[in-house]
Amino acid sequence: MAPKQLPVRPTTDRAKEALFNILNHRLDWESTLALDLFSGTGNIAYELASRGVSQIIAVDQNIHCVRFISKTTSLLDLPIDCVKNSVEKFLLQPRGSFDFIFADPPYAFTEDALKALVTTLFEGNWLKSDGVFVLEHDSHLDISHFDFFESARKYGNSTFSFFEHNQ
Numbered sequence: 001m002a003p004k005q006l007p008v009r010p011t012t013d014r015a016k017e018a019l020f021n022i023l024n025h026r027l028d029w030e031s032t033l034a035l036d037l038f039s040g041t042g043n044i045a046y047e048l049a050s051r052g053v054s055q056i057i058a059v060d061q062n063i064h065c066v067r068f069i070s071k072t073t074s075l076l077d078l079p080i081d082c083v084k085n086s087v088e089k090f091l092l093q094p095r096g097s098f099d100f101i102f103a104d105p106p107y108a109f110t111e112d113a114l115k116a117l118v119t120t121l122f123e124g125n126w127l128k129s130d131g132v133f134v135l136e137h138d139s140h141l142d143i144s145h146f147d148f149f150e151s152a153r154k155y156g157n158s159t160f161s162f163f164e165h166n167q
Contacts, residue, residue: 015155019134020047022153022162026132027100029053035126037087037103037117042069042080044102049078057095061086091120097128104136111141118146118163133163 029052036045039058042065048056058069058080066084073080083090087105101121105114114137120126127133137143139159144152148163 012155012158015158015160016043016047018153018155019160020051022160023100023132023134032099033096033128035059035098035101037090037101038105039069039082040065040104042072042082044104045069045080046072046076046078048100049076049080053100054079056080057083059083059085059087059090087117091124091126094124094126097125097131099128099131101127101131101133102136103134107138109137111143114141114143115146118148122148122163122165127163127165129165131164135161135163137161 032048032053034045034048034053034056036042036048036056036058039045039060042058045056045058056079060066060069061084063084066082069080069082072078073082087103103117105117114135118133118135121133135143137159139154139157141159143149143161146163148166150162150164152159152161
């Protein structure tokens with residue numbers, strides 16, 4: 001259980017279950033390289049590890065979140081490399097391409113900031129050509145006009161927008 005003082009808004013269990021049911025049909029977990037941006041408690045990274053993903057990078061700028069993820073990763077012997085950095089700075093230093101990228105930035109992010117994140121990921125070749133990027137955001141925000149947008153699924157106040165390279 002995550003400490004209450006962490007400045008996070010974890011993805012609900014219902015939404016997470018629905019997300020992973022969708023992803024089960026799109027990804028081969030054992031061969032997936034995953035990147036979890038704005039990782040918070042590490043909730044998504046842990047779920048990825050539980051499904052057999054053997055290489056996961058979790059990025060968060062909050063030291064308390066990073067310590068919590070690192071401690072949990074160590075205790076459970078999970079394949080998660082936790083990085084303390086802002087996502088914006090992290091993305092300035094390419095580390096290769098990923099099969100799956102998940103980002104859950106603060107809901108206060110503006111539409112322009114979200115668009116910049118999507119652009120950076122695709123122009124920087126962070127996502128493999130057959131990869132999937134999922135952006136969790138406030139349901140009041142319609143980003144279906146963003147480049148590479150594929151579909152969206154709404155779960156209460158949260159929406160998962162799916163992005164893929166245009167085939």
